[in-house]
Amino acid sequence: MSILLQITSTLTDTAAQAAASLTPPAPTEQSMSLWEMASKGGPILYPIAILSILSFYIFFERLFVIMKFSRLDQNFMNQIRDQVHQGNIPAARSLCKATDSPIARMIDKGLARLGKPIRDIESAIENQGKLEVFLMEKNMGFLGTIAGIAPMFGFLGTIFGVIKIFYQISLQSSLEIDTISGGLYVKMISSASGLLVGMIAYSFYHYLMQRIDRVINKMEISAVQFVDLLEEPVKP
Numbered sequence: 001m002s003i004l005l006q007i008t009s010t011l012t013d014t015a016a017q018a019a020a021s022l023t024p025p026a027p028t029e030q031s032m033s034l035w036e037m038a039s040k041g042g043p044i045l046y047p048i049a050i051l052s053i054l055s056f057y058i059f060f061e062r063l064f065v066i067m068k069f070s071r072l073d074q075n076f077m078n079q080i081r082d083q084v085h086q087g088n089i090p091a092a093r094s095l096c097k098a099t100d101s102p103i104a105r106m107i108d109k110g111l112a113r114l115g116k117p118i119r120d121i122e123s124a125i126e127n128q129g130k131l132e133v134f135l136m137e138k139n140m141g142f143l144g145t146i147a148g149i150a151p152m153f154g155f156l157g158t159i160f161g162v163i164k165i166f167y168q169i170s171l172q173s174s175l176e177i178d179t180i181s182g183g184l185y186v187k188m189i190s191s192a193s194g195l196l197v198g199m200i201a202y203s204f205y206h207y208l209m210q211r212i213d214r215v216i217n218k219m220e221i222s223a224v225q226f227v228d229l230l231e232e233p234v235k236p
Contacts, residue, residue: 031094044157044190048150052197055146058139059204066211069136070218072101077222080107081229089114102215103222110119110226118227132219135211140205147202154194161187 008180076099083092089111096108109128113121165187 025215044153045193048153048193051146051150055143055201055204062139062208066136066215068101070215071101077225084229103219106219107226122227129219133216140208143201143205147198147205150197151194154191157190158187158201170187177198
């Protein structure tokens with residue numbers, strides 16, 4: 001009886017070992033770093049990287065300019081009003097020249113036209129305002145261009161990669177799924193990179209335009225206040 005149990009146990013162990021040997025090993029999870037992913041994206045990633053650097057440079061350069069243009073003392077218009085009511089126009093212009101702000105430069109243009117019709121004064125202020133807006137929006141068009149062209153570079157890289165994959169398939173006698181999947185996921189990296197850079201540039205563009213719109217609103221309000229100031233009766 002004991003011999004039978006030993007034989008049965010031996011057969012069971014042998015079957016278990018055989019099953020274990022036939023079972024394929026569990027696939028190990030593999031990960032890819034961003035640098036490895038970028039290195040496999042192909043040469044099309046070089047122009048995409050240049051566009052990315054350019055978009056960040058334009059964003060921060062314009063942001064600092066807009067922040068500088070938006071700075072203005074809250075008492076600036078009150079001081080201008082006091083100087084104008086006192087008839088001290090040279091002091092009001094000196095205050096404008098000492099203040100580095102588009103609003104101050106607009107008011108200075110208006111003060112330089114005092115004595116002329118209101119329409120001429122408004123026209124001078126408006127022209128100066130257009131110049132200030134142009135200076136704030138300088139290079140903003142490049143951000144819009146990057147937002148549109150970066151995804152195109154990505155798609156172009158993917159298309160070139162797919163063409164290369166099908167060319168390799170045409171040279172093979174049999175179709176292997178590894179040839180397609182192994183190369184296609186690499187070529188999709190360029191599309192993802194282009195879309196990412198385009199989204200960043202698009203966000204930068206609209207954020208800066210919102211900041212510029214706020215400065216323009218302040219400029220328009222100050223221009224209206226100055227024109228109203230000229231039409232106010234002077235208190236004795």
